[in-house]
Structure formats: structure tokens, C-alpha cells
Amino acid sequence: MIEANAQWRLAARPVGLPKPSDWEYVEEPAPDPEDGQFRVRIEYISLDPAMRGWMNEARSYVPPVGIGEVMRAGAIGQVIDSRHPDYDVGQCVTGMFGVQRYAISDGRAVRRVDTSLAPAPVHLGALGMTGLTAYFGLLELGRPQPGQTVAVSGAAGAVGSVVGQIARIKGCRTVGIAGGPEKCAWIVDGLGFDAAIDYKGGELRSELRRHTPDGIDVYFDNVGGETLDEVLRRIAFGARVVICGAISQYNEQQPRGPVNYMQLLVQRASMAGFLVFDYAERYPEAIAQLAEWLAAGELHSREDVVRGGLEQFPEVFLGLFRGENTGKLILQLAD
């Protein structure tokens, strides 16, 4: 016997920045799990810029969320009811459970969470898709070599903060681009970046020049827009530009492309995109490595956990696009 489920369902395709009315809050009786299913009580919901893309009706790497469907989101929760042979009541699990209080799952794309390694929210941060995205994107596509310069945008965000730390661990000069003096101070003093550039300071071009005297060998991009263009002016010979996201453009009705992309030719450089899902077979290896760095104190995971009701989802989610979060933004559901 559980209380009624509550969900945020997609109500409309947003134009520009989503409005709260682009979702609909629905409470209704929760169905019971069938044979081969289990029920999760969701405790933490992962709020990610990519979710904005899933709201569009465009060709992408996953189908769009349909109008009337529960808003897609990663989450962590506890199995509270199971008719699945591999999942027992009390287990902590993570998967794409959606923006709701209770999820029914058949176990596909679900992983068990080992809370003895770290508290649950960390499994949405450095030990979750966030950390895995940073790990595979930087190491597999960026291929940073010791002594090279790695720049990352969204550097105080969920993925960016892990990218910079892995680059530091790998012996690179690490330059983070973030918004505002507090974030910049944190990535240098708290995370050990070599330099931080406040893109809101109006000196992006000259600051990039100052902090990357030998150019940029690897650029891990989370933001797109002007920042990507300015970094392209600084790429070094043979640079690798890793496209992870473009948060500055997700709500633009006239998005811009990288005007300076011909620097790829000038510098014999490449720009490549990736999706973490392609590395699913190697998640265990990566999580083990990330956990080892965490335990050794070389890697810090910061979660920006907003404790509140599910009702707050639209408001908290939109904070992502205002750059309000530092580290991984998570909505914790009050019980």
C-alpha cells in the first residue's frame, strides 16, 4: 500500500526557455508492479541540461519525451516492492526513473548502487552518469597527455568539475571556464585547477590567451556558443575538441554554430561528439577508478542537493540554465 504517485508529465514542446506550464503535475493512484517488475521509491532526481533536448521533437540520440509522458530523468531510489527475481526490497538502484515519486521498472538499464562506496547523491555525481561522462569523454576522445593543456567549460558544473579533476590527475595543465568569481575560486582552490576564467567577466578572449600560453590541446565543451568560438581561436596543433553539450544554445530559437570551426583546418584539429551510453560495458572499470580517486581524496564530488517537494521540479530544473548550481544539481524528494 503506497500513497498516490505524483508525476511531472510533458505538456507542451517548449519554445525557448521552458515555462512551468510546459509540464503538468499529476497525482493519481500508482499501479502495482507486475511479474518481472519492481517498484522504486525515488529519493533523488538528477537534473541535467540534456533533459532540455529530450523535450524537443528533433532527431536525436534518444526519442523525444512524448507529450503526456512522464518527464525523463535519471534518479536513485529504493526498491520497495518487487516481483523481479534480481531485485529485492531495500536495494538502492539507479536508472531513468523519471520525474515522479514512484517508478515501475523491469530492470532494463538499471544499476545497483553501492552506498558503502559513497552516499547516494554521489552516485548521480562523480560515481554516476556525470562522472562516467567526464571519464570517457575526456580520456577516450580528448586523449590528454601529461603536460598538455586541457580546457573545460561549465567547469563548476557536474561534468566539467570532474573533467578538470581527471585532467589534473593525468598531469595536465587544467583551465576551467565558469560563471562568476565564486565558481572560479572553487575550481582552483577546491578542485586544484591551474586556472579559472570567469566568462561573465567580459575578458574571455584575453583571459584565454593569458592562461593558455601554449594553446589548448584538449577542449571539453559543455556550453557551445561564444565560449566555443573563443576557445577555437586558441586551439593548438592537433587539438581535440570534445563535444559533450551546448547549454548556452539549448533554449535559443536561433542557435549559433561555431563560426571559427575553420581553425580545425588551420590547426589540423578535430571535433568529435560522444555519448556515455556507448561505453556501458566499461562502466564498472570507470566507476572503480573514480571511486579509487574519490577515496584517495584526489577527486571531489560536489552535489548541489535541493531538498524539497516534487512540486518544485520546474523551478529547480530551470536554475540549471541560469547557472545557479555548483556541482551536480539534484532534487531530493522529501518523504
Add this chain to the structure above:
Amino acid sequence: MIEANAQWRLAARPVGLPKPSDWEYVEEPAPDPEDGQFRVRIEYISLDPAMRGWMNEARSYVPPVGIGEVMRAGAIGQVIDSRHPDYDVGQCVTGMFGVQRYAISDGRAVRRVDTSLAPAPVHLGALGMTGLTAYFGLLELGRPQPGQTVAVSGAAGAVGSVVGQIARIKGCRTVGIAGGPEKCAWIVDGLGFDAAIDYKGGELRSELRRHTPDGIDVYFDNVGGETLDEVLRRIAFGARVVICGAISQYNEQQPRGPVNYMQLLVQRASMAGFLVFDYAERYPEAIAQLAEWLAAGELHSREDVVRGGLEQFPEVFLGLFRGENTGKLILQLAD
């Protein structure tokens, strides 16, 4: 004793499309070669879109042509006067001799031309930098596999026409994008492309869809702009986008970047730039292969040779940007 030299010197940095007055035509007595130098009487001047970029004062892969300097250009001519131990009078040579009647050279970056393989203009076309650019760009960066779909823009131009033919030789489905029905007919009927798309026909998007049912595995881009954006919508999983040029943007004061570059992420694809000069050590191997294909009739080199005075250079050069040439545009100097 030679007649006076004549040169086109850069007079101003063009804004937008160059005007004839951005160069200055100068006639003056020609200096004699010194020890270790030789003099070339230029017969054919290569007219290339890249020359537009060399006129700008921007960070690029070669220094800009200075104001007052001879306009940079590749050319072929005959040694008519030599004080260089390795070059004899009568030899046919190619190098960056500039837009002038006579050039003095010390032999750096000069290659001998074997006119027994093919007439001199072909050595600016399929057996010259043009063919080498197509060869290394397509094979090294594009890495086309038999049965894959290769698309190329500027497909009736110097480089594009060779790219498509090499793709065909390698067993690929080859789709060319060109301007106007005549060029489209030529690449299909004359060069053996599988399909041609007339970008001026106003149906670029639907034609791309029609002719690339399985998407595009390799895109060799010479034009940038809208065409690049439309092709990005069609790239296949793991596609390689080879950036060779962006002729549609060279004269734009507000150039555009590829808005759809996030398709690189959706399709786990990459976009990379290159310069043929990086493969200089392998030129002999490539030229031997290209000559073999030429001799076997598998590869056709078409040169659009404009026979006229050096005086005509600005006018002929600007035809490149109006898409007037089919194949390799060459200015032949009347003697």
C-alpha cells in the same frame, strides 16, 4: 635578357568579395637569379579558393600575403636561367611562384614536373596539389570503406571532382553536391558519381534525403555554410566530416558556423581539418597512384584553362566565387 617582369601585388585587404583594386598590377625590370637561385618563366597559374584566405590578416596556417607583396599562387613554368646546381634550363617545375610572369626561386618547396606523365596543367589538377589534397583528405581523414556513402561538396570543382572519383574507385556510393545542371550532369555521366545534387535547385534537404538513404558516412566539405548544415542533418553513425574549405563563407563579413554541429554528438561523429602540406613526404606515393588511375582511365582530370594575359588575373580569379569553373581553374599566360 628577358622582358620586364609583371606582377599582381596585394594592394589592400579585401572587405567581402575582393575588388580588382585590391591588387596592383606592376611592371618592372626583373632581377637576375643569384647563386643558388634559378628563374622560372611561368606558364600556368593555379587559381584556388584558399588564395582568398591568404589575403586576410588573420591567424592561419601560412602568414598572410603582405600588402605590397606579390600575390601568392601555385604555378608551373620552365626554368629559363639557373645558378642552382639541381635545376637546369628547360626543366618544368611547380611551386608557389606567385601571380607574375617570372619568378626567382631557391628551389624550396619546388617539385619537378614530369610532363611525360601528363600535360603540364594536369600537374596543377589531379596530379598536383589539387589531387593530393583530395587523396590525403579523403583517404587519411575520411577513411571511406567499400559500400559506405561519401558525399562531397564543390563536387565539380578541382578538389571535389577528384574526391568523388577516388571514392568511386574505393567502392563507395558517391554523392556530389554542385551548382547547376551542367555540373551535375558532368559528375554523374563524365566522372561516374552515383548521384548529383544541384544545391541551387532549392531542394537540397530533400535531395540529400533521397540520395543518401543510409545517411552519409564521409563528408568532404569544400563549401561550408548552408550545405554543411544540411549534410550534418544526414550524417550516419560514426561519420567523418573532412573540412577542406568553406568557399561559401570566404567573402562573408558575417560568416556562419555549422549550427547543426551537435549532430556530431547525436551520431558519435567527428569533424577534422587537414592541410595537404603535412603529407609532403608521401607526395610521390600519392602521385604515382593518381597517375596510375589516370593512365587506366579510372580518374579524369579536368582543367578549366583560361588563356589570356596576366592582366586578367583578378577577373578570372573572382570567377571561382561565382562558381564559373568546372574542374581546376588555371590561368594560362600567353607568351
